Amino acid sequence: MKRYFKILFILTAVSLAGWGCKTEFPIDEDGLLITERAECFVSNFELLGPDFQTVRTKNAVIDTVVQTINIEVFFGTDLRNVYPQFSLVTDAKLTPKITGKVDFSDLNNPKVFSVISGNRKVIKPYTVYITVQKP
Amino acid sequence: MQRSYFKSTILLLSLLVGLAACEISEHPTVTPLKKEGFQTDVIKRTLGPNVAGLDIEFAFAMALPSAQGKLVSAQVEASIPGAAGTYLESKSYYTDGSGNDIGVTVAQPFLNEGKVTKVNFSADTSAATLRYYYQIPAAAKGQKVSFVFTATSSTGETISYNMGPYDIAKMDMVLDLDVTDGAKSFISLEDMKVYTAAEAAQNPAKIDLVYLYRSIPNITFNHALVAPSADAQYLPGVTLPAGVNRSAKISKAWNLRDFHLARLQFSIFIDDLDFERLDISNSPDYALNMRSEAGAWVETADGKYRAYIYINSVNNTAKSAKISIKRYTMK
Structure with a gap:
């Protein structure tokens, strides 16, 4: 009986080890896990000025159906030097990458950022529309 | 029987190792500056860039065994003369139990002579810590300034301590x-x-x-x-x-x-x-x-x-x- 348990234990351990070594989730070119998640949306958006303080007057309005972000910023905001911050659904990533200040000053040509889902099969472009407070 | 013997040996060995570890080292890691006699030490108390108009503050400590005399004078020589607000305190400071700096007058008021700021001791003392405030002159901007702290005892012995050079900001x-x-x-x-x-x-x-x-x-x-x-x-x-x-x-x-x-x-x-x-x-x-x-x-x-x-x-x-x-x- 004891021997039977021993054999069963060893078999279970070996099979677990084998399962654990499986490369089910490969990584992409950025070293991020490619998962099975197909969700693809922006959950929050923030815009910081050169002093790293928010420049928005109220919360950004994110429409995940038409894929737009509408945000109003303070009068006099230096839109050439702002830091956007996107919060994305789990496992998703953003392109183009944000590596520093971004120039949003061309209000007639709003910037577009794409969200790529965790399984890297769904890509949704989000357009950021900025309006400046008016007196 | 064999197990008991083994246990005792382990216990004895560990006790011996413990005793050896507790032995006081004959080679302390901190070497005194000087074993005895006239000594000085200086610390810089201010932090940050040295901007013209601000002070650089030092604490200048000096002491000698009372059998070897007493303190007669102390002086600081700056490589660039300080501005009008440069001075050497005539009080010696110690820190009380609550962390407060307590001053005791030990010297006559300071004298500024060009690069040198000097005090003559008025108290019969063989140990003192004086504060030196070097007000950075506009002329020193972008240059380096260094200091020589010197104390003199009643036997005529002088001892010096060098500090610096310090960069003076251009701003x-x-x-x-x-x-x-x-x-x-x-x-x-x-x-x-x-x-x-x-x-x-x-x-x-x-x-x-x-x-x-x-x-x-x-x-x-x-x-x-x-x-x-x-x-x-x-x-x-x-x-x-x-x-x-x-x-x-x-x-x-x-x-x-x-x-x-x-x-x-x-x-x-x-x-x-x-x-x-x-x-x-x-x-x-x-x-x-x-x-x-x-x-x-x-x-x-x-x-x-x-x-x-x-x-x-x-x-x-x-x-x-x-x-x-x-x-x-x-x-």
């Missing part, structure tokens, strides 16, 4: 300038002063910024620093004196409460290097909604000056603010 600093909307609102970085409209009209080429406060419905304007060249929408209701039209680059900053300018508890220091590496070439010529404890980096139109303007306080009712400036000359 200038001015504290607590009052700016008031519509009255004293024209800021000159060249002069590091604030002018009225009439005064600005006399020297229009020196005016780099205009301070204004506006409370405008639907927008957040408040306290602002705006270059005269800025778009009229950022200078609402401002009539610029004739010739006041210079531009400037302005970049807002937050959480940058320089210790010298703010005089708060934050040990943040803006040094020459910060100005040298500053790149605000892509910044606008205005900064709106400036709050108390905020600041702004500024570069003049000709690139001659870079400055950091710190907002010490604001007053919405009086439409005024108190500002302090650190300025670095680039050319």
